[in-house]
Amino acid sequence: QVQLVESGGGLVQAGGSLRLSCAASGRTFSDRDMSWFRQAPGKEREFVATISWSGGSTYYADSVKGRFTITRDNAKKTVNLQMNSLKPEDTAVYYCAARTRILVDRTLREGYGYWGQGTQVTASS
16 A cells, blocks of 8 residues: 655746655555656646656656656655746646556556645646
């Protein structure tokens, strides 16, 4: 079992930065790939970024590549998402997720069995 709690969301002007954090509890955090997804009003939940269990591999959605950075600290059981140069289209609820189905593509939400409650990010124009 893994419990996930996100924090760090808020309101920022376009071009600004925010840092999201996800704190995990449970025994099996360090051996799981972790990801961030987001969901805007009226839209499907979409993949944002993922990091392998070791932290050695990361992958980003094209829409955030070069602006967002995902990191993790297995000793502290945290996953972070540094978001720079925020745009109004980044406005969404952001969710932290732990991967449970490794045969499912890492960008698909079906591969994740543990989710946080979400944190709102709003980038105003």
